[in-house]
Amino acid sequence: MQDLKNAPIGIFDSGIGGLTVAKAVIDALPNEDIIYFGDTARVPYGIKSEETVRSYALEITHFLLKRGVKMILIACNTVSASAKEEIIQAAGDIPVLDVITAGTKNAVSLPKHNHVGVIGTLATVNSQAYSKSIHAYDPTITVTQQACPILVPLAEEGWIDNDVALQTLHHYLDHFDESGIQSLILGCTHYPLFKDIIPKVLKDGNIEIIDSAESIAESAKTKLSELGLLNESGGEFRCYVSDRPQRFHELAERFLGRSLNGVEVVSLG
Amino acid sequence: MQDLKNAPIGIFDSGIGGLTVAKAVIDALPNEDIIYFGDTARVPYGIKSEETVRSYALEITHFLLKRGVKMILIACNTVSASAKEEIIQAAGDIPVLDVITAGTKNAVSLPKHNHVGVIGTLATVNSQAYSKSIHAYDPTITVTQQACPILVPLAEEGWIDNDVALQTLHHYLDHFDESGIQSLILGCTHYPLFKDIIPKVLKDGNIEIIDSAESIAESAKTKLSELGLLNESGGEFRCYVSDRPQRFHELAERFLGRSLNGVEVVSLG
Structure with a gap:
């Protein structure tokens, strides 16, 4: 031992x-x-x-x-x-x-949760892996996903808080403002680098950001x-x-x- | 035969x-x-x-x-x-x-050329391959290179003429306006997709765009x-x-x- x-x-x-x-x-x-x-x-x-x-x-x-x-x-x-x-x-x-099970467990354990947002690469979103994982815990939770293919190259370029990063995040995240999600899972290893800027883009300040890492x-x-x-x-x-x-x-x-x-x-x- | x-x-x-x-x-x-x-x-x-x-x-x-x-x-x-x-x-x-030799030959064959711009991936730019190729034809030509890592993912996302593409191109290309380049080689296979938008970003309308393809x-x-x-x-x-x-x-x-x-x-x- x-x-x-x-x-x-x-x-x-x-x-x-x-x-x-x-x-x-x-x-x-x-x-x-x-x-x-x-x-x-x-x-x-x-x-x-x-x-x-x-x-x-x-x-x-x-x-x-x-x-x-x-x-x-x-x-x-x-x-x-x-x-x-x-x-x-x-x-x-x-x-x-x-990371998927870990992020999911974290999201579903938050109180009064009925709508979770997920951002990830195209592959992760297409696989429906987060939806399946969340629904395995609670099939009544609504899941809204968004693929964000530009975020990985932006993170690698170091453009994590400039105008291009902001504009890109607006393209990907603006629709979440009207959606009523209570949390947003950062479903890609690169996305923690945008953890500080994402709350500035989301108009709804109550959305909980869940960092899978x-x-x-x-x-x-x-x-x-x-x-x-x-x-x-x-x-x-x-x-x-x-x-x-x-x-x-x-x-x-x-x-x-x-x-x-x-x-x-x-x-x- | x-x-x-x-x-x-x-x-x-x-x-x-x-x-x-x-x-x-x-x-x-x-x-x-x-x-x-x-x-x-x-x-x-x-x-x-x-x-x-x-x-x-x-x-x-x-x-x-x-x-x-x-x-x-x-x-x-x-x-x-x-x-x-x-x-x-x-x-x-x-x-x-x-593609490098072909793009180079095209650039150096243009009349009265003494300054060529090159955009490409980080690897292409770091390799100095275009500089070496241009200087093999004419060592007196000045070469100004710029790596543009975000352009490949933008092309793959289909964002070839939206606000993010424009802003990204401004980040990468604005310094060429003051540089006096007479041509700009598109030194990456993905870049021909931006051929229509690049002249809108460059203030100098006389810069010849050279498509390696x-x-x-x-x-x-x-x-x-x-x-x-x-x-x-x-x-x-x-x-x-x-x-x-x-x-x-x-x-x-x-x-x-x-x-x-x-x-x-x-x-x-």
């Missing part, structure tokens, strides 16, 4: 967006060792077929399991939508949490605590990527919210 | 953006058979290492050569920048043209004519992709400017 306590948490994403999840986990669980895998050679997953996404996700799962992780966090919405069951099966006794970090903390597996002596962060793209460090540090050392490139598949 | 005349032209790109090149080639050479390969499973190349891009490009080159193409057009700027020499070597006697189509026509290899009885277009992404058809038809039938998914590597 002592060994498992000191084992790292595995987090993975199709690329570096999932570093917003790593950031939230480090903030919530500063004494845990973390292994992050970003599949930068094959990003983005959202435009790929479900079959392809599943085979990539299983390769990464095995990579993390070989490194002895005590828990796997699926930071990628596309993987959460298409491959969660396969990963749970592959992981055996190791608990697997995913924070939600899954809280779920992980609760789960590890339940299992008696909280680490008290760790705090190391290791980052593996399948390719080292241009601007990698600049982007990674923006998403992670701190400096990043010791990135290793590994080949999968 | 008759056989080679009737052989198809091979065109390839990292994804579907190169269909703007296919469109220009169909317009310029309506009687040619064309085989297009879009590496949709592994797009985008621009964020990948040069080594990875080279190995992908060679796989596609061999795919096209096996199908008996009489000419290869590299529609992808990233491949043109990193793998042109390797492809020329692999292709042997089959002529290879690339049209440039390479003209180069291909000239080359085939020189070699006596113009086809007079073809006109078939076949499209191969390595994955069938979501919205594929909608996007492909927007870029190709016509309807698209008979797309085949093939696995490389």
Whole structure:
């Protein structure tokens, strides 16, 4: 048990967006060792077929399991939508949490909720994954979704609070003002970067913004605590990527919210 | 020779953006058979290492050569920048043209040119490929480059003439107004979709817009004519992709400017 306590948490994403999840986990669980895998050679997953996404996700799962992780966090919405069951099966006794379930649980637990808004990539929205997940908890909740394909490139360009970002968010979010949603789930790893500007765009100041990255970090903390597996002596962060793209460090540090050392490139598949 | 005349032209790109090149080639050479390969499973190349891009490009080159193409057009700027020499070597006697050389030749052939502007993806701009290519013709020409990472996603979202597109183009292009450029090369396969709006953003109405897709189509026509290899009885277009992404058809038809039938998914590597 002592060994498992000191084992790292595995987090993975199709690329570096999932570093917003790593950031939230480090903030919530500063004494845990973390292994992050970003599949930068094959990003983005959202435009790929479900079959392809599943085979990539299983390769990464095995990579993390070989490194002895005590828990796997699926930071990628596309993987959460298409491959969660396969990963749970592959992981055996190791608990697997995913951003979609975490964000959903957070939304449905808010009081007097009957209408939830969700923004995500085209792939996440088309998969209906958030609708299905929310309706599994409460089929009476109305879900209004909006795909926001421009937000990921804006986040990567660092345009997170300029006129283009504002105008883009107005295009995507203005219809929510009349819709009566009580919460808005940020259903993409990149979107936490817009968390400060979104409330300025939404006219209805009562809409609760649900950050899936924070939600899954809280779920992980609760789960590890339940299992008696909280680490008290760790705090190391290791980052593996399948390719080292241009601007990698600049982007990674923006998403992670701190400096990043010791990135290793590994080949999968 | 008759056989080679009737052989198809091979065109390839990292994804579907190169269909703007296919469109220009169909317009310029309506009687040619064309085989297009879009590496949709592994797009985008621009964020990948040069080594990875080279190995992908060679796989596609061999795919096209096996199908008996009489000419290869590299529609992808990233491949043109990193793998042109390797492809020329692999292709042997089959002529290879690339978008960077074609756009460059077009720019430097304009009268009294001493300052050229280039817009492209971050990878293309960082590679300095257009600067090198222009300076190989005339080292006295000043080249001013601008990376425009948001334009590809805007083109894919279909936001090619709305307020966000205008504002984004102002961010990227306004500095060209004072720069004294005489031409602006659209150094990315997606950018021809903004060809109508860019002159509205540029205050200097004398700046010549150079569309690399049209440039390479003209180069291909000239080359085939020189070699006596113009086809007079073809006109078939076949499209191969390595994955069938979501919205594929909608996007492909927007870029190709016509309807698209008979797309085949093939696995490389």
